Amino acid sequence: MTKTDGSATSERADSLRPLSPRGVKQLAEFDGNAVRPRDAATVVLLRDSPRGVETLFLRRQSTMAFAAGMHVFPGGGVQGSDTEPGIPWVGPSAQEWADILGCPAELAGALVVAAVRETFEETGVLFAGPDGGTVVADTSTADLREARADLEAKRLSLREFLLARGLVLRADLLYAWAHWITPAQEPRRFDTRFFVAALPDGQRVGAVPREADRTLWLPVRAAADAARAGELEMMAPTSHTCRSLDGLAEVAELAAAAVRPLVTIEPKVVEIAGRYYLDYPPPNEF
Template sequence: MAPEPLDGPPATPRDAATVVLVRDGGAGVEAFLLRRVAGMAFAGGMTVFPGGGVDQRDADTSVAWAGPPPSWWAEKFACPPRLARALVCAAVRETFEESGVLLAGPSPDSVIADTSGYARARAALVARELSLAQFLASAGLVLRADLLRPWANWVTPEEEPRRYDTRFFVAVLPPGQRADDQTTEASDGQWQSPTEALADWKNGRRALLPPTWVTLADLAELGSVAEVLAAPREVLKIIPKIVREGGVLRVIVP
């Protein structure tokens, strides 16, 4: 049966960035997962990777930058360079806000080993009292775009009232840093192997959106961080579709 018709045209998706943090664990690659607070307007109660919407200040060209330029990211994500810059900056900012992991360092070839000294800046970023550019400049830090890898591009189904055009990145946990769940948007966070996370989902212990379980399934086929980084990726825009079959809604992934 066809889905119920929309009351109007589909909502315009908001640009967003998600970062799949990975590390090598005892049984292979692990990913950092956050369980969103149940009462949140979007994906409440769902288990997700760190990420969020692009802030207009993320396009600030004053950010000290190391790694592939915005034009390279624009080609990978099929978007204008200005948006590509904002997506990379949003990926770094949101990862720091939601997990405490900071993909930046005092020089183009170094990365912070301990981010605990930036707790006040992290809170100010969350409160939108501080932009990423302002934070990095005041701390004398360089954004490390080379620590990110393009992974996927998912768009919320047209049937949803709140939609996002989300570019997925992969990043390895920097040496010395630790990921935490000190964010008001999550009830808990943990490292888990993709296989275990998918088993929790199938057994009803986790709720996963299609982009999350597809990404975990991809990672489950790779045995180590090295394999993840070496995996060839062609980033295509994926838009799932919601269909109603009787009284059940199903999500169809192209």
């Protein structure tokens, strides 16, 4: 933790995110031994609307152990089945993703699989199709609803799901956007790659998953402003990502916007005049 004396300006504090009461408690209890973060993937789903570019949020159940009540993007941790060989795949290879994500090829492939799997489990949106030029148009069929439940319950792997239906994973529909690591003092930590993707043509968000109590689409700027005003509960990476996407006029600009270095952000706690804040670079530094 960095400590700054009382001479620090209020402007400095205003540019940082105050540490929540829960975060202050965790900081007080932190013994200096950080938990190893779990690899995870998050997908920022985007669509065009009359209100501008919108993104999808899930509000997590208030009873959840992690991020309770927070508005989050679809995503979750990498599972063992995400590394299974022989997953039908089109688009950038695992090695190409490794070069983009800055990690070994096996992990890069697993992150892409986890991103696709978690998005389907949590939203019903599926980045897969019969071939490299199509996607499943209707993911609301009884068969696919049952498959979502089986994937979520770990009765089915994504590889098994795709092979049984003659589908291929569309890795070309995802773009790497950000890389966040949970602060060291947190008891639950994640090493998360954020992907961005357009909502596939014809697909709709399905029923709310067990971990959430609602879904909603919001313009990225409105979401960031609501989070800053305290009107919408979000973790720092979520609101930061919304702000970083604010410059998109339409989803078609996504591919060009995603061509940039992937910067790893691990927020640090700073103390200014007796108060604690999370310090991380603003979106315009990317």
